Amino acid sequence: MSTQATAPAGLPAAPDRITLHNLMRSEWTKLRSVRSNMVTLAAAAGALLFIGLIFSAMVGGVVGNPPADAGDDPAGVALAGVQVAQLIIGVLGVLAITSEYSTGTIRTTLTAVPSRLPVVWAKVAVVTIATFSVLGISAFVTFFAGQVLIGSGDVDTAALGDPGVLRAVLGAAAFLTGTALLGLALGGLLRSTAGAISTLFGIIFVLPGLGFILLPESLRDDLLQYLPTTAGSSFTSVAPDSSQLSPTMGAAVFAAWILVPLLGAALAFVRRPA
């Protein structure tokens, strides 16, 4: 075993500073090198696909009897897996940051990048690219395969060119990516896997139900439409119903639900000692 620590060939001179590109490579290495992350990503894509296919098969009469409203929303049927996929991908976003705190690697990360803030953007970029590409592909595959299954019955199908359909398919991928980023933000704020996952599930699941029970009827719809899940469904469905925001407004509200916690997390990341 040699004790010579110098690199005889010398280390490359360039780059002369820490670049966002290199930080993204580092974050991607961290994300891909832990098996549970990849399993989670695959599980989200799989849930989106298989739930969509099962619903499509039912509507198309391939399995069981088609429900009475078969054919009303063929694109929506194929994208029925979004809710389940949302929970799974949210966990990936949480783990992308809380695993650094639970294992202590955050100190290694921050020692390599003492300016800190670029690490947040690199994490955001890597989580966005990984989830949007994988779940985007999954959403398109699910949509097309779903329409084939639906079309095998005597039921109307949707085409990408139909009004709102392309937006709904891309919207599903964007909605899932946004949920992952919300998980990342909550993980960054709370620094605890359990805490961030429960908070995320609380926002997704509990808030709408709680709002429904507690809010007076006159305010209920007005306020509930601003919750992230409701706002999100305005652009993931082909024809949002009248109680919802318009797709553009819904996207803006959903984006705010992500950006505000994310900025908070970035601030905490820079300010609070690791």
Next chain:
Amino acid sequence: MIELQHLTKQYGSKTVVEDLTVTVKPGVVTGFLGPNGAGKSTTMRMLVGLEEPTSGRATVNGRSYRDHPLPIRELGVLLDAGARHPGRSARNHLLAQAHTHGLPASRVDEMLELVGLADVSKDRVGGFSLGMGQRLGIAGALLGDPQTVVLDEPVNGLDPDGIRWIRELLRSLAAEGRTVFVSSHLMTEMAMTAEHLVIVGRGKLIADLPVAELMSRSIRSVRVRSPQAALLQPLLTGHGVTVTTEPDGSLDVIGLTPEEIGARASEASIPVHELSSNQASLEEAFMELTRDAVEYAGETTTTVHPADERTAR
């Protein structure tokens, strides 16, 4: 070169590091010594920007760590060898660090080779022993080929072979002209590795001196065994001399050389059966220096726990 200038860190009303001014020079291994809770880890964390000093300044080669455009090329640090994701392989653990600075994968492989982890580089680090974790941490510290290396308790968990290896590694790094700053709570370990010592207790600087000087400073006593010890004792006492009677009847004399004692005994015709000088061990010298500064002293002994200092916050 590391310079600490009036470095101070307070958590609430507790001062963990107090007005520490030290220069750590290149070319030698400098030991950073102190009992647990003395503020060693906190000092190192401030050095790399993981903690903000309450006041004062810590610089690496003239600049604060975070102002270096490529910090790990300037200073490599091992703070906590346990800081690794159990599900990640050793190679990927280092790759993630290397990527931040655009270092090639070949550098990661070189370092794995250097620390003797090449054979297990693809294994998940969750299964690593404490010693393997230390080696991985050292590989990470050396990744950027830094001019300054800071290691917090690197010897913890290493087997005797590993301890010898790290001693040689540290000396060779210093011989290459690098600044090597290594903390420990074990004096004996430092005495074998370091040439210079910075000793702290309760966050304050106690001593900043070469190991050789500490050795010469360590208290000498002379053991005298005589059948007429009671007669000899008054002949030895005097200014600056302490004579203690040991349970076995022998005398322990501090402040006189064996020659002086022998001469006096001979003048008085007192037979002497044993005259031996013993040098206080470095460990004792260290304990002496830090006696008042031990954070958690036991009833009779100074217990040193290998536990992480950060729990002392």
